[in-house]
Amino acid sequence: MRLLKSGLMMVASASAIMAAPGAVAQESADARFKAIYTAEWTWRQNQKADDEDSGDHISAHLPDVGPAAQAERLKMWTDVTAKLATIDPAQLTPENRIDLQIYSNQIATALAALRYREYEKPLNADTSFWGNVAGTARQSFKTEQDYRNYLTMLGEMPRYFAQQIANMKAGEARGFTPPKITLEGRDATVTPITDAKTPQDNPFYAPFKTMPAVIPAATQAALRAQAVAVIQNAVVPAHKSLLAFLRDDYIPHAKTSLDAYSLPDGKAYYQSKIREFTTLDLTPAQIHQIGLDEVAGIRAQMLGVMKEVDFEGDLPAFLTYLRTDPRFYAKTPQALLDRAAWIAKTFDGKAKDWFGHLPRSRFAIIPVPADIAPFYTGGRGGPGVYLVNTYNLPSRPLYSLAALTLHESAPGHAFQMPLAAENKDLPPFRQQSYISAYGEGWALYCEKLGVEMGMYDTPYDRFGMLSYQMWRAARLVVDTGIHAMGWTRAQAQAYLHDNTALADHEIETEVDRYIAWPGQALSYYLGEKAIVDARAKAQKALGPKFNIRAFHDTVLQLGSVPLPVLQARVDRFIAEGGKGPYPDEE
Incomplete structure (x- = not known):
């Protein structure tokens, strides 16, 4: 999504920036590591990724994506990889050891994308290089x-x-x-x-x-x-x-053909995308089974909500009711935007009870531009913006809007990403990078957290949250089914139709997104599961010492990190008695 989009970069001279290995051989491991990442990061900032999340500056240039530039980029990150291999993690400070894990993951991801020549496919079902450039016109x-x-x-x-x-x-x-x-x-x-x-x-x-x-x-x-x-x-x-x-x-x-396996070196390519988007070494079969197990558990919770509202009928009948009853849909685009704003403001009144450290950055709520709305997701968020798709209102249910808003605005993407950017204790490559398993996992966790925060006013809103949880769990089944197990497009659509309350239009756009973007859909539920499991472990170990604000601040203070780094940080949080990262924390 946002990390090192190698197809959208402009190259500086790597040889002029990176020092030879021997020139720093006598320096400490910490100094050598800092020299490596500082030089590469300086070079990386001379690149330009024209992206919907590119920030508030207006670049004067579009990237060089020609063959010579790609070759230079490949050489740069290959050289960086070789230099990192000379660093003994045991000789680094604990902080730099963590930084090395995160930085090495960034470089490995960038290098894999180049080796598979992903720059030759600069588009998927809902984003494209020309659409990213068009986003510049909407900046400030x-x-x-x-x-x-x-x-x-x-x-x-x-x-x-x-x-x-x-x-x-x-x-x-x-x-x-x-x-x-x-x-x-x-x-x-x-x-x-x-x-x-x-x-x-x-x-x-x-x-x-x-x-x-x-x-x-x-x-x-x-x-x-x-x-x-x-x-x-x-x-x-x-x-x-x-x-x-x-x-x-x-x-x-x-x-x-639909599957990633049918692409050149397809099995290895899909496995590389699993590694990129989940930061875990799991096989497609393992992920598929996790998805099936989680879908079964969420379905049981859905049936519980149906009983709560005294619905007489089975789950398919309830889903049809939710998809077709006008009471669940806004009548105008502005009404949908207004409701999203109300939900976001409701969270503002609860934030201090769940988070000790809040971002300075705020966000606007705006409709998805009309030219991309038919193919776009229901909403998308990031620094300074929460985009709400007002196209085809019968496919934008109000009962899902609270979950969508918590995910895309605050305390999800428009909250987490600014916190990372504002954290001056992190090196810049951690402040300004994004790892899907962490970022999407955190945003999905925020949807579930909404139950505890009292953000769901009705059982139908809670069902909308469960439908969204089911949607992300089903992605584990659908993505691996399509790309590794021969599933058809119709089969994937039917699976989402039978297990979620998503409108058929959204199911179609979502399935096409998974088909065109192998592996990305896996990041959400696996990331959330890592955070939920880490929290449960901390609560069990700390008992009455567990402080939810301190836990959330600890997770968010990391910036965007691989899931094993997150899990290790929570272990340290437990070992330190549940102490948060900020001095004024209770």
């Missing part, structure tokens, strides 16, 4: 320099798109594409750019419609004129070339 523009950077970036679009198309052609030639079924209709995400009647109607012009008053009027006019020119001469032509490629070549010739 504050200064004249932001606008000038943006114009420079737009001018580089023909070169960048041509490189991406060349990479996609190389992937197509070796059968390394998303499955064709997951790409159908995705060309519609390009047409808002190509079909805009005037440059001023183009989505890339949006930042120029309202500009900061601190920029003089004459300068604003000049910047707008430049925007018109660059949209006409660079942005639109680049998107027209892309659209023709997608419609005439890429989508018609994409692979028809």
Whole structure:
């Protein structure tokens, strides 16, 4: 999702940055390790990942994703891996030992992506390189320099798109594409750019419609004129070339099989994605069985809620009732947004009882942009934003909205990620990175925590939470079923339809996402399970000394880490008597 998107980076000279191994041989292990990660991190920051979560700065450049750049990147991380192998963890401080585990995982993940040439597939069912670039137009523009950077970036679009198309052609030639079924209709995400009647109607012009008053009027006019020119001469032509490629070549010739095993070196590739997204060494069969076991346990809880509301009928009948009764759905997009805001504000009133340390950052609640909404998830969150999908309101049930909000806003993604970024005690590679097993596991844990926090007003809201838990447990079954066990798309859809309260539209978009993005769906439930198990262990060991605020602060203070690092930190939390990481903690 957010960590080291190797296909979206611009290369600096590795040889000019990384010192030779012998030059630091006499230094302490701690100093050598710091020298390695500081040099590589400096280099990494000269890369550019145009991403929906790229922050509040406006970059002046799009990355170099051509063959020479990919080769240089491969050399850089191969060299870093060799240097890390010379570090004896036993000679590091305890803090640096943890940092080494986390940093080594980052480098290994980046290197695996390059070795499998993932840059040749820079899209999946709901995200794409062109969509990520379009996200720049929705960022906050504050200064004249932001606008000038943006114009420079737009001018580089023909070169960048041509490189991406060349990479996609190389992937197509070796059968390394998303499955064709997951790409159908995705060309519609390009047409808002190509079909805009005037440059001023183009989505890339949006930042120029309202500009900061601190920029003089004459300068604003000049910047707008430049925007018109660059949209006409660079942005639109680049998107027209892309659209023709997608419609005439890429989508018609994409692979028809669904499974990762059918990709080049498919079994090893899928195992590498399991390692990346779960940080655990589990086989597809092991994960599939965990999913089946968890689905059975959650189904029993669902049946309990049905009894609570005196529903007469079986689970399929109850799910049909939830999917079709108008009482469970907002009548307008604004009503859905308003309810999400109410839920988020309700958590604010409870936060101090569950967390000792709160982020300074706040977030906005905004609708998913119309051009991507049909293929997008129900919501998505991160630093500064909680996106709520208001497209197709009959597929956005209110009984699931509390769980969705806790996951995507606070105390989920829009809470956890700023806490990591604001933690100056962490090295920068921990502050600004994201590991799906931890981040998605934490956000899913927040949904379950909502029961204890009193966030679910009705049994139906609690059922919505259970449906979301079931959805993530079912992903363990569905993802491994599709990619390792020969499941069909219809089989995967039926499994979600029979076990969750998700609307059919959302089931379709979700299954296509799992098909096109092998392994990512595994991170959620396995991550949550690690946190739930660690908490249970701490509560049992500490008894009355257990403090929930201290536990949560301990987990969040880590930043985004592999699950074994999280588990080891909770063991230390227990050994230290349940003491939290902040002095003022009770």
